[in-house]
Amino acid sequence: MSEGFASRFTHEEMDAIRKSLRDEERFGSDFMRLLKKVAKRVPFAEDGVAAFLCARDPATPRRVRYTLLAALGYFVLPIDAIPDILPVLGFTDDAAVIAAAIAAVAGSITPEHRERAKAILAGL
Template structure:
C-alpha cells in the first residue's frame, strides 16, 4: 500500500483498521451488517460492495486488496472524521475514502464484482 493512501488516516484510525482486518470473518460480518443498515441511504453502496467482492477475490493483487480493505475498514469504523449520524454530510468522508481507493485500483474492479454487488443490493 502506498504511503500517500495510508497518510490520510490518523495513527488511531490505522490501528483500528489493522485490528479489524486481523479477524477477516468478523470484519466481513461487521461490514455487511453496517451496509445493510445504511445501504438505502447512501448512493455509493454499490461501489462499497464491488470493492468488497474485489477485495475477497483470490485473483486480486495483494496491494489492491489492502487498499480496498483499508477503505472498507474506514467505512466500518464507529468513529471517523465526520460522524455518520449527521444528516446529509455524515457519509461524505466515507464516500471520499471509498472513491479515492476505487480510483487508485479502478482497473482491478471487474464487471463480475459490479454484477455481484448489484445482485447483493437487490437482496437487501
C-alpha cells in the first residue's frame, strides 16, 4: 500500500473499514439499505452501485476489489469528514472518495457492471 493512499484515512477509519469488510454479506445489505434511503439525493448513485458490483465480481482483481470496497465502506460507515445529514455538502466527501477510487480502477468497471447498476437503481 502506498503512503499517499494510507494517509487519506485515519487509523480508526481504516479499522472500521476492515471490520465491516470482513462480513461482505452485511456490508452489501448495509450498502443497499443506505442507497435506497439516499439514491434520489446522491448524484453518484450509479457509479457507487457499479463499483459495488465490480467489487463483488469474482473476476475483479483483489487490489481493485479492496480499493472499491474501502471507498464504498467510507460511504456506508457513519465515520465521515462531512456529516451526510447536511444538505448538498453532506455527500461531497463520499463522492470525492468514490470518484478517486473509480478513477484509480476505471478499466475494471465494465459496461455490464454499469448496465446492472442502472437496472438496480431503476428498481428502487
